Amino acid sequence: MVLTDEQKSFISAVRAFCAKEAGTIEQRDALSDDRRAKDNVELTKKLAGMGWLGISLPEEYGGSGRGLVDELLFLEETERALLPIHGYSTAMTMGGYYLSFGTEEQKQQILPGIPRGMYGSIALSEPEAGSDLAASGCKAVRDGEHYVLNGQKTWISEAHLAEYMLVLVRTDSSGDKHRGLSMITVPTDLPGIEVRPINTMGAHIVNDVFFSDCRVPASGVVGGEGNAWSLLTQGLAVERLYIGAMSLGLAQRCFEDAISYLKQRQQFGRPIGSFQVLKHRAADMATELEAMRALLYDVAQMIDLGLVKDANRQASMVKLKATTLGRDIAIECMHMMGGAGYTRDFEMEFHLRTALAPPVYGGSSEIQRGIISKSLGL
Template sequence: MPRVLSDERGDLVKAIADFCGRECGTKEQRDKLTANGAEHHNQQLYEKMAKLGWLGIAVPEEYGGAGRGMVDLSLFLQETSYGRAPISGFGTTIITAAAYEKFGTEAQKRTILEGVVNGRVESVSMSEPGAGSDVGALTCRAERTAGGYLVNGQKTWCSNAHFADHILLIARTEPGSAKHEGLTQFMVPADAEGLTIRGIDTMGGKEVNDLYFTDCFVPDSAVVGAPGKAWTQLMAGLNLERMILAAMMLGVARRAFDDTLAYVRQREQFGRPIGSFQALKHRIADMATELECAQLLLDDTAATIDAEPGKVFPREASMAKLKCTELAKHITLEGMQMMGGYGYATEYGMEALLRATVVSTVYGGTSEIQRDIIGKTYGL
C-alpha cells in the first residue's frame, strides 16, 4: 500500500521484495522450500537473509546487529510476510532475543543475540495445558537443587521448538507464592537431557510442540533476569510481541488483497471481469480502506514506540495486534469467497494464507484478551 518512506527504508523494502521474488516467488519454489507446505521455516533461506544483515535488524550494534527500531523491524516483517518467505522462526526468535537483551547476563546476550544475527533460531515457552490466556496459572515447576534447578512438567503450543537452539522457559520456582509471583525464566538448550519435544498436528502443518520436562537439570547460570520476577519481565516485552504479530499479519493481508484484486480483474463471468460487478467492487473498496487504516495504525504505533523505547504501550500495541490479525483473517476469507473454487485450491495459495491468519487471532494473546486489555486502559 502507498506510504512515504525515507530513501534508506525504501531501498530496504525493495531489496526484500526483490529477494523474496527471486528466492520464493513461485509456488514451485515455495513447495520445494517447505516440503509442499508442511514446513514453515527453511534454514538455508534464513541464513541467506542473515548474510544480508537483515535478521539482526533490531539487534544492538555491539552484538553485530543494525540497532534499528520498531519501524524498521515492522517493514522487514511486513515485506517477508508479503513475499511469503518461509522464515517462521524469526518472529519467536526476535521476541525471545528481546528478553535476553533486557534481562540476560552478558554471556547469555552474546550467545543469543550474536546467534540471531548469524541465523540461529530461538523459542519461548509459556503456555501449558491448563494455562493459556491465563499465563499466571502455569504449574511447570523448577525446584532448587545443588548448583541449579530440576524442571518437571508439561508445556504446550511452543512455536518452532523443534528447530530452535534454546527454549526460553517460564516455570514456577516458588509454588506457595501469589499467582503472578514466583515465576522464573530459564535458558534451556533444546537438546537438554530430560526434555522431550513432540510436535502437535495442526491444520497449518509443523508449527507448534508439546514440551515434557522430566528432572531436567538447568544450572544457576541458566536463570534469565531475577529469580521469581518473570511476570514483570514478561510484561516488559508485550509491545514487541504484539507488534511483531501485527506486522506479520498485515503483510499477509496485503498479499491476500493483491492476489484477490488480480484475480477479480482477470476472471470473467457473464461476459465481463467479475470485479466490475458492484457486489465485488464494493467489497474490494472496503478491504482497501481497512488496509489503509491498519497500515496507519501500525506505522504510528511503531513510531511511537521508537520515540519512547523504554515505555510500554499496552493500548496501542493491543490495538495494532487486534486490528491487523482480525483484518488479515477477514481479507483472506473474503478472498477465498471471491475466488470461488479457486480460492479453495492449493494451486492459487489463498487457502494457505487463510490457514496462516486463522490462528493469528489466537496466539500471542487472543482477540478477546486484546479487547480486555484495551478496555482496561480506559478504566473499565
C-alpha cells in the same frame, strides 16, 4: 508514516530477493515441504547472509542497530512474499527478553546467534495455563548451581528447531501465584527434554515440550528469580507488533492475489472485478489495509522515538486489529474468488488456513480486548 529513502531501498531489496527465491508457487512449495513446514533453515541462513536478521538488535550483538519500524517493514514484506521464516520472529521475541532484562553474559550467549540465523523459542503456555499464564505449574527446583525442571509446555513455536528455549517455570509455590514464576534459559541439547510436534490444519510450527529431571544452569535465570510476571507484562508488547506486521503482510498478499484474479476472471463478457459488488468490497479492503498500516507504524515510530513508556495498550490494539483483519480479508477474498479460492492453484485456501491462527496465539483477541478495556478504566 513517510518512509525514508533508505527504508524504501530496503523494501525494494527485500522484495527483489523474495521474488527471486519464492516468486512462484513451485518455489514456495519446495521451500515449505509442500506447505507442511513454516520454516526453511537454508533460506533463513541466506537472509542472515544478507544482513537482514537482527535488524533492530544493537550492533554490539551482531544486529543492524536500526529501529522497530525497519524490523516490522521486513516482517510485513517477507510474510507478504510467503517466505517460510516464521522462526525468525520467534527468535526475536525471545531475544527481546534478554536485551531488556538479561545480564551481559546472557546477552552475549543468546543475542549474536539471532542475526546468524539461530532459532530460539519461548515456552509459556501449558495444558492448564494458556491465557492464564499465572497458573503455570512447570516446576524448577533449585539444586546447587542448577535448577531441575519437570513438567510440560504446549503450543511452543519452533521448539523442534530451537537451540535455546526461554521457559516460564514455577520456582515458588508458597504464596501469590504471580510471584512464584521465573524465566530460565534452557539449551535444547540438555538431557531430559522431549519435543513432540502438534498436528494442526496449518504448517508445522507448534510443539509439546516435556521436561523430565532436566538440569539447567541457575545462571540462566533472566531478570531474577520470581520476577517473570513483571517481565511478561513488559515484554509481550513487541511480540504483538511482530504478529501485527506479519498479519498485515498476509492480508496484503490475500488482497493482491484476489485483485489479480478479479481482473483476469471473465463472466458475462467482462472481468468480474468490473461488477460493482466486487469493486466495493475491494475498496473497503484497501481502506482497511491502509488504516491498519498507519496504526502499526505509528505505534512503532512512537516506540522508536521514545514517545511512549508503556506500549501495551497500543500493541494490543495492533494485535487485535491486524489479526482480525487478516482473517476477515482471507475469508472475503476466498468468497470473491468463488470455487477458485478453494483450490491450491491459487493459494487462497493456504492463506486462509494461515490467517485463522494469529487471532488465537500470542494472546487471543479476547485477551487483547481485556487489556485495552482495562486501560480505559473498565
